[in-house]
Amino acid sequence: MTTKFQMLGLGVMSLVLGVSLSVSTAYAETESSKARGGQLYDKWYAMIGASAPDNMHPLYPANGKYASKPQSNWRCKECHGWDYQGANGAYKSGKHATGIKGIDGAAGRNADEIVALLKAPEHGYGDKLSDADLQDLATFINAGQVNMDNYVDRASKKPLGGDMAKGAAYYNTMCAQCHGRDGKQPKGMKSFGKQMGNPWEVMHKILNGQPDSDMPALRALERQVVVDIMSHLTTLPE
Ligand code: HEC
Numbered sequence: 082m083t084t085k086f087q088m089l090g091l092g093v094m095s096l097v098l099g100v101s102l103s104v105s106t107a108y109a110e111t112e113s114s115k116a117r118g119g120q121l122y123d124k125w126y127a128m129i130g131a132s133a134p135d136n137m138h139p140l141y142p143a144n145g146k147y148a149s150k151p152q153s154n155w156r157c158k159e160c161h162g163w164d165y166q167g168a169n170g171a172y173k174s175g176k177h178a179t180g181i182k183g184i185d186g187a188a189g190r191n192a193d194e195i196v197a198l199l200k201a202p203e204h205g206y207g208d209k210l211s212d213a214d215l216q217d218l219a220t221f222i223n224a225g226q227v228n229m230d231n232y233v234d235r236a237s238k239k240p241l242g243g244d245m246a247k248g249a250a251y252y253n254t255m256c257a258q259c260h261g262r263d264g265k266q267p268k269g270m271k272s273f274g275k276q277m278g279n280p281w282e283v284m285h286k287i288l289n290g291q292p293d294s295d296m297p298a299l300r301a302l303e304r305q306v307v308v309d310i311m312s313h314l315t316t317l318p319e
């Protein structure tokens with residue numbers, strides 16, 4: 082039989098445990114926080130099992146191509162880009178252009194400042210994401226971005242200095258079991274041959290994973306290995 086006293090004890094215990102649990106669930110390394118933040122940046126609502134808001138994001142331009150698509154215009158990547166450079170990067174022109182700047186200038190910025198910015202009414206994520214989610218986003222932004230211009234040639238969209246032969250070996254041993262040698266698996270996924278039309282998105286997903294899927298986040302790979310793999314992807318059939 083559980084006495085009131087024991088129950089009180091349990092309550093205090095769980096308070097203490099609650100504290101130590103919240104400490105132990107935050108990993109001692111930051112790579113998983115960067116990767117999770119990167120996936121939230123990609124499609125936060127898929128990560129937390131929520132549906133997209135049904136109103137347009139307050140900062141999205143009313144004349145933008147995706148104004149009537151909250152499932153797009155609430156994604157961080159829609160305004161700030163897969164290359165993190167917003168209007169200075171791949172979203173300078175074309176249907177995703179909004180004129181909004183990137184997040185690259187916020188690399189190294191204090192995490193609390195980033196969280197405050199995301200919670201402010203303009204961004205409006207305070208009632209949508211948990212503190213842990215916002216922290217992961219901040220970790221990705223202040224410490225997890227890569228300068229994609231070092232790996233992808235902006236004009237040709239080709240990986241810079243990739244070794245296709247090495248890339249084929251990496252791909253066939255690390256990716257093919259899920260994606261098929263021809264890069265057309267799983268069923269329903271746009272083939273890698275086609276996806277390489279947007280190498281920045283591919284690089285973001287290789288490093289951080291694909292939201293709500295079994296795709297591992299491969300941040301641990303040397304960047305050169307990622308570039309070699311992307312070079313191989315360009316040789317795969319569309
Ligand atoms: C609908 C468009 C839109 C979406 C979606 C959006 N932002 Fe922003 N973001 C903006 C605008 C506009 C600014 C302000 C840019 C300026 O100061 O000129 C901004 C600024 C920022 C900055 C500061 C950049 C700097 O250099 O000062 C960060 C960091 C940022 N956003 C992160 C995010 C994250 C993370 C998400 C997703 C959770 C997100 N944003 C979603 C429009 C958006």
Ligand code: HEC
Nearest residue numbers: 255256259267269270271283286287291294295296297310
């Ligand atoms: C354990 C299985 C697994 C492994 C290993 C794996 N992936 Fe994935 N990957 C997935 C799944 C599942 C998806 C989601 C597919 C979809 O969107 O339909 C995915 C998605 C992706 C995407 C985004 C696709 C899209 O539709 O936007 C890219 C890019 C990608 N993987 C590249 C790679 C590369 C390159 C490797 C090897 C270095 C790799 N993956 C290894 C399972 C895996």
